[in-house]
Amino acid sequence: MITMILKYLWAQRKSNTLLFVELMFAGIFLFFILDTAISAYRTYRIPEGFNVERCYVLHFVAKDIDSVKALEVNEKVSQYLKGRPEIEGIAATFQSEPYSGSSVSTSCIVNGKELQVQLMEGDASFASILGIPILNGRWFTGAEVLQNSKVCLVNESLCATLNIPKMVGTEIALGANSTEKRRIVGIIPDVKTGSFEKVNPTVFTPLDLREMKYGWKTIVKVRKGMEDGFATTLKLLYGDIASSLGIEIRAVEDFETKKAIIDLSKSNMLSGMMWCTIFFLVNVFLGIYVVFSGRVKKRFQEIGIRMAIGASRKDIVRMVTGESLLLLVLSFIPVLLIAINLAYLDKLEPTYAVTAWRVAGEFCLTFIILALAVLASVLIPALKASKVNPAIVLHYE
Structure with missing residues (x-):
């Protein structure tokens, strides 16, 4: 046939x-x-790898201040927000919050293997506020953020791409000149900054405090059922504290609303x-x-x-x-x-x-x-x- x-x-x-x-x-x-x-x-x-329920992001812009002054201002804002009864917790970042629409990439070398990775940063509270689980090791501490310690966390995709074990202690080199050595202190799941973005090999580092003079973003998690109280807090922050500290609140965004709009699109x-x-x-x-x-x-x-x-x-x-x-x-x-x-x-x-x-x-x-x-x-x-x-x-x- x-x-x-x-x-x-x-x-x-x-x-x-x-x-x-x-x-x-x-x-x-x-x-x-x-x-x-x-x-x-x-x-x-694919899940984003974090939880934005009852989370808001405040965009701060500093006016003619250096990084030291910006750090002081951020500390005062943080203490004020932590003192409000409706605030469950806060975290700071530069431009690595979810649904930001922006990302920073750099080269990463491990055991002679090189690839482009997404670089994200945050303070010591970033993982707990956004509910990012730690698979192995730990998140960096407040002291490591202040001292700009050369530590980092990596996601599972980076480990898989470079064929390295999901274990702490491995050293990686970041940057084009590969001179910046960082020690992996923790492994996190694959985290995306948006619902439609691909999963990239990611390195999460402590927030570079030198960038604070250009502005920063504070992520605020509100206690359940206390959103109205947060509106009052924002009004006070706008009217009294922000102006007295020489900063401007450029925008306040509700993550859940932002997620719903992006997901619909x-x-x-x-x-x-x-x-x-x-x-x-x-x-x-x-x-x-x-x-x-x-x-x-x-x-x-x-x-x-x-x-x-x-x-x-x-x-x-x-x-x-x-x-x-x-x-x-x-x-x-x-x-x-x-x-x-x-x-x-x-x-x-x-x-x-x-x-x-x-x-x-x-x-x-x-x-x-x-x-x-x-x-x-x-x-x-x-x-x-x-x-x-x-x-x-x-x-x-």
């Missing part, structure tokens, strides 16, 4: 070449679209991507159906003759579907090569690691979808053709 099918495909090579090219391009585009859609959904569904993006994928799949199916069903209909007379000389209905269906599926298999050989090259050249959606399992899974899914489309396109006309009365066909001949 296979030999006969191959002979037929070769005999009709001119017309089959167009089908081969159509199936190949359909496979390439479908693979790329599925990869993008799956990557986007997977990235969106990203959900709309995912919905749009889903409908675009469905639209493409429908068009691919219609295109394949028109071409393959038309191909079968043109062979009604041939099918009638085959049945007249003894071919059964089952043989006809097997022959027609076998030819179409074999043509699909042949067209997917270049699709596989192109998919592997896209992965090797890092041209796939970079929201999560490109692995052999990812490429193989998406390639198989692409093949299954197109195989179902081809089967649906040929089975209906093939079954209809197998019902042709051979005597009518022979009489027509």
